[in-house]
Amino acid sequence: MKENKKIWLSPPHMGGSERAFVQEAFDLNWIAPSGPHLCNFENELSKLSKDFDVAALSSGTAAIHLALIIAGVQKDDNVICSSFTFSASANPIKYVGANPIFIDSEKESWNMCPELLMKAIKQMIKLNQKPKAIILVHLYGMPAKIEEIVNIANSFQIPIIEDAAEALGSRYKQQQLGTFTDYGVFSFNGNKIITTSGGGALVCNDKKKILKARFLATQARENVAHYEHKEVGYNYRMSNICAAIGLGQIKFLHDRVIRKREIFNFYKNALSSIKDITFLNETKGSFSNYWLTTILLNSNSTIDREKLRSHLAKYNIESRPLWKPMHLQPIFKDCKSYTNGVSEDLFNRGLCLPSGTSMKNKDLERVVSKIKELYEV
Numbered sequence: 001m002k003e004n005k006k007i008w009l010s011p012p013h014m015g016g017s018e019r020a021f022v023q024e025a026f027d028l029n030w031i032a033p034s035g036p037h038l039c040n041f042e043n044e045l046s047k048l049s050k051d052f053d054v055a056a057l058s059s060g061t062a063a064i065h066l067a068l069i070i071a072g073v074q075k076d077d078n079v080i081c082s083s084f085t086f087s088a089s090a091n092p093i094k095y096v097g098a099n100p101i102f103i104d105s106e107k108e109s110w111n112m113c114p115e116l117l118m119k120a121i122k123q124m125i126k127l128n129q130k131p132k133a134i135i136l137v138h139l140y141g142m143p144a145k146i147e148e149i150v151n152i153a154n155s156f157q158i159p160i161i162e163d164a165a166e167a168l169g170s171r172y173k174q175q176q177l178g179t180f181t182d183y184g185v186f187s188f189n190g191n192k193i194i195t196t197s198g199g200g201a202l203v204c205n206d207k208k209k210i211l212k213a214r215f216l217a218t219q220a221r222e223n224v225a226h227y228e229h230k231e232v233g234y235n236y237r238m239s240n241i242c243a244a245i246g247l248g249q250i251k252f253l254h255d256r257v258i259r260k261r262e263i264f265n266f267y268k269n270a271l272s273s274i275k276d277i278t279f280l281n282e283t284k285g286s287f288s289n290y291w292l293t294t295i296l297l298n299s300n301s302t303i304d305r306e307k308l309r310s311h312l313a314k315y316n317i318e319s320r321p322l323w324k325p326m327h328l329q330p331i332f333k334d335c336k337s338y339t340n341g342v343s344e345d346l347f348n349r350g351l352c353l354p355s356g357t358s359m360k361n362k363d364l365e366r367v368v369s370k371i372k373e374l375y376e377v
């Protein structure tokens with residue numbers, strides 16, 4: 001029975017002190033989406049980069065939505081977005097009535113291809129449809145080609161929203177991802193490297209924009225005694241209870257990054273004898289939190305990713321195909337896209353392996369042994 005215990009893809013990993021912070025919030029009766037734990041959690045997050053302020057919100061999706069509003073994106077505007085991502089990166093473009101334009105991946109980091117980005121911007125400017133913003137995703141915690149993309153965006157004066165939902169603890173040249181551009185987004189959903197059960201944050205180096213985000217996130221209530229509203233508001237603020245969980249979690253971020261990287265290296269070493277399996281490696285300057293360990297299977301092998309996924313599922317081990325690119329999603333089928341086949345190939349051949357930081361080495365060994373069993377090595 002124990003041998004067959006479910007191994008999840010990326011379950012929450014509680015550190016132990018979360019309960020004490022939540023108890024304190026109860027004792028102080030700060031149960032609302034405001035309070036001392038929320039302030040403290042924002043302060044802790046702002047330490048990730050000294051120039052940045054933080055608005056803690058109900059989700060990473062809410063953070064992207066508010067970033068688009070604050071960047072001035074409006075109905076019928078065009079917004080460029082990484083195609084290889086989770087739908088939450090792109091859905092907020094629709095919330096504001098704008099048009100997503102999807103850009104395929106390059107092969108080194110699997111993130112937005114700078115050449116295609118350049119091509120898209122030039123073509124759209126020619127059509128008098130200059131993009132209003134770029135949503136750049138650092139998928140699975142791997143840094144995108146941030147310097148090249150920032151240079152392109154700057155040369156056309158287009159703001160970037162860095163979707164670092166999966167990349168807390170990842171760095172490029174020692175700098176936390178999400179802090180390179182105009183806006184950064186983190187997620188604290190239950191499957192992320194640290195969690196607040198559900199939650200997210202917008203980070204920005206312009207204090208006024210963070211104040212605006214907090215204002216919009218609390219129903220855009222004007223600063224008067226009665227309820228006065230001049231703008232459409234949202235109920236997007238993080239609850240003080242969730243922030244209390246976050247205070248317990250953030251103390252362990254460093255440890256969690258170390259363990260995620262150990263898990264990646266464990267799989268990489270243990271599966272090195274299987275030539276049909278390859279891994280996504282860091283390039284110069286990049287430091288990934290390896291939120292999920294991802295593998296690519298050889299397309300000429302008789303074992304495809306569905307075969308491997310269902311084989312693991314049979315043994316109560318959860319794995320998952322890589323994200324299906326947005327330009328292949330039915331909901332976005334009418335959107336413009338600039339493609340090169342890279343993300344489609346990744347989707348067809350790629351699998352995420354269980355990467356929860358609470359996994360013991362014997363759990364990792366169980367996953368590895370079941371993979372080896374299928375490959376007969």
Ligand SMILES: Cc1ncc(COP(=O)(O)O)c(C=O)c1O
Pocket residue numbers: 058059060061062085086088089137139163165166186187188189199200
């Ligand atoms: C790449 C990416 N962007 C955005 C989000 C949205 O975050 P949330 O679930 O906190 O809304 C997620 C995760 O859920 C994600 O993986």
